Amino acid sequence: MLRILLPLILILPWPARAQDDACGAGALQRQQETLAGYLRLDFADDMETALANLFRLGALYQAMALDCGYAPNAAEVNAMLERVLDYASLDDLIAAQSVGDDVEAILLELQDVYGDPLTGQLLYNGLEATLGGNPLGCAGCHENEAIAPLTAGTWTRIDDARLKLPQFADYSHRQFLVESIVRPMDYITPEYAEVMPEFYGSQLTIQQLADLVAFLESQDQLLETDGTKDLPHQP
Numbered sequence: 001m002l003r004i005l006l007p008l009i010l011i012l013p014w015p016a017r018a019q020d021d022a023c024g025a026g027a028l029q030r031q032q033e034t035l036a037g038y039l040r041l042d043f044a045d046d047m048e049t050a051l052a053n054l055f056r057l058g059a060l061y062q063a064m065a066l067d068c069g070y071a072p073n074a075a076e077v078n079a080m081l082e083r084v085l086d087y088a089s090l091d092d093l094i095a096a097q098s099v100g101d102d103v104e105a106i107l108l109e110l111q112d113v114y115g116d117p118l119t120g121q122l123l124y125n126g127l128e129a130t131l132g133g134n135p136l137g138c139a140g141c142h143e144n145e146a147i148a149p150l151t152a153g154t155w156t157r158i159d160d161a162r163l164k165l166p167q168f169a170d171y172s173h174r175q176f177l178v179e180s181i182v183r184p185m186d187y188i189t190p191e192y193a194e195v196m197p198e199f200y201g202s203q204l205t206i207q208q209l210a211d212l213v214a215f216l217e218s219q220d221q222l223l224e225t226d227g228t229k230d231l232p233h234q235p
């Protein structure tokens with residue numbers, strides 16, 4: 001945090017510091033305007049820089065909160081959010097944070113992210129919202145074997161059946177899982193229809209995808225058959 005903040009503090013004017021009431025409401029507002037002006041965002045032009053600037057802006061607000069012992073109330077938080085939305089649309093902000101559908105790039109990124117299977121389960125069951133605030137509908141389809149392969153035994157099926165297919169000879173389990181989620185149309189399980197939505201890459205952060213993958217990696221229940229069919233053991 002200091003590495004990001006120090007250079008900025010050195011180059012940015014801090015008008016409020018010179019005032020008597022450095023932490024008063026007026027001073028805070030002047031500071032916010034100065035900072036927002038300096039950190040003008042252009043998401044269409046350079047998404048990465050704009051997003052980095054947005055986080056910097058957030059860090060500076062946080063520093064103000066620490067310096068001044070100032071916790072914004074709900075109305076102020078809303079005003080700040082609206083201010084951010086002046087610079088970038090919600091769609092742009094979501095796009096900047098979503099994983100996309102480049103499986104190779106996602107796999108590289110996942111190496112540095114620890115997935116939490118419990119959060120993954122909440123996401124999978126629609127109990128935790130994703131980017132844009134919508135819950136996922138994974139369980140809705142995957143709890144009915146007539147519609148989609150059952151959740152239980154997903155890892156086992158990949159291990160026993162999918163990766164035995166010639167086209168997946170050099171796939172890792174994780175690669176198969178990630179591709180199934182962000183590019184579901186690349187491979188359609190023979191017994192099923194092409195109904196899985198293709199938009200998940202634009203709804204999930206890398207952390208959320210890691211959580212989902214961790215949850216599905218935990219679905220290693222034994223299957224009833226020799227693994228060449230899709231029938232997990234029915235309790």
Ligand code: HEC
Nearest residue numbers: 136137138141147148149157180184187188189192195196
């Ligand atoms: C509208 C129904 C539907 C929804 C919603 C859905 N899926 Fe699927 N999914 C399917 C179907 C059908 C298949 C099998 C056909 C195929 O390969 O696309 C499948 C295949 C998969 C597979 C590969 C399973 C295997 O045994 O090969 C995985 C993994 C998967 N889905 C994960 C997810 C996750 C995670 C979500 C939520 C983010 C999700 N699905 C949402 C219908 C759905």
